[in-house]
Amino acid sequence: MQDHVPDNRESSTVETPPADLETVKQQLADAYPELSPQLKLAAGYVLEHPVEIAFQSIRKSANSAEVTASTLVRLAKRLGFESYEQFREIFQSAVQAGPVELSGRASQLRTLASQTDDQVFLDVGDAAFDNIGRLFTANNQAKVREAAKRLLDARKVAVVGFRDTFACAYHFAYVGRIAMPNIQLIRGQExxxxxxxxxxxxGDVVVAFGFEPYCNETMRALTIARQQGVSPIVITDTLRSPLVPGSAITFTVANATPHFFPSILSAITLIEVLLAECVAFGPDDLVDNVASFESRMRQMGAYVENG
Structure with missing residues (x-):
């Protein structure tokens, strides 16, 4: 009777994971003949549906590929990735790395509207749910905790964001200052x-927001901050962003949308999570600051009294 030889093909891995989508696709294509039947199904789906891999949950992708979620995890680890999330980030970065042409996206909205009356409404909603869903990962949870600690330990916090991300910077600074008065919005006017x-x-921290097309003012602010020894926390759309080099912590947030302008929904949600972590795990003074702010606003008549 012939001895059974274990099939170790699935356990072989690449020491260093590929750094871009084209390399991922090439390595999958090269390894494909040697894969087990289940891994072949998974690899085939990955090669043919890169956008779905970027945006879908692992369970949805597994169902579409007719494999288990653990099979996708094994495929990712075969290529040298530590986790499926790390593997999927390559696809997310590639999908989000294309140039943003606002006029072209506005024209696409007209095309969507010509399909059915409610297509624009539904597609914008689907993109919003996908974007936020991709924010709440175990990897981001760990980074949020680390970023909150840096913010709490900082002597001063500068917040930077221009043009399309000014709303993000303003929201972070306005809400953040209620609990932490050492937060300051950088306007760069005149x-x-x-x-x-x-x-x-x-000992200080700069929080910088920037999506493609990236603003020269944001790059200039980060350059100045780094030269002065300020620690940057960057919120951007892809690891290929020019804001990333030199950052202490980087968050890549999904901003895909049928809308003609990149979505800031995930960035605003990340702000809420970061500031919530700061208040939850910071000193009691932060809660006192919030209470004091609310009291002052009411005494000054800032709010309409209802009833």
Whole structure:
């Protein structure tokens, strides 16, 4: 009777995972003949549906590929990735890396509207749910905790975001200052960027927001901050973003949408999570600051009294 030889093909891995989507696809194509039947199903789906891999949950992708979620995890680890999330980030970065042409996206909205009356409404909603769903991963949870600790330990916090991400920067600074008065919005008006940032240095943190097309002012602010020893926390759309090099912590948030402008929904949600972590795990003074702010606003008549 012939001895059974274990099939170790699935356990072989690449020491260093591929850094871009084209390399992932090439390695999968090269390994395909040697894969087990289940891994072949998974690899075939990955090769033919990169956008779905980027946006779908692992369970949905597994169902579509007619394999188990653990099979997709094994496929990712075969390529050298530590987790499926790390594997999927390659697809997310590739999908989000294309140039943003606002006029072209506006035209696509007209095309959607011509299909059915409710297609635009439904597609924007689907994209919003997908974007937020991709934010709440175990990897991001760990980074949120680390970022909150850095914010709490910082002497001062500068917040930067221009043009399309100014709303994110303003929201972070306005809400954050209620609990942490050491947070300051950097406006950079009338050439004052250098002057505003001159007070920041080692022991301080800069929180920077930037999506493609990336603003020169944001890049300039980060350059100044780094030169002065400020630790950057970057919220951007892809690891290929020019804001990423030199950052202490980077969050890549999904901003895909049929809308003609990149979505800031995930970035705003991340802000809420970060500030919530700071108050939840920070000193009691933060809660006192919130209570004091609310009391002052009411005394000043800032709110309409209902009933």
């Amino acid at each position: 050439g004052g960027l250098l002057t505003e940032l001159s007070a920041y240095g080692a």
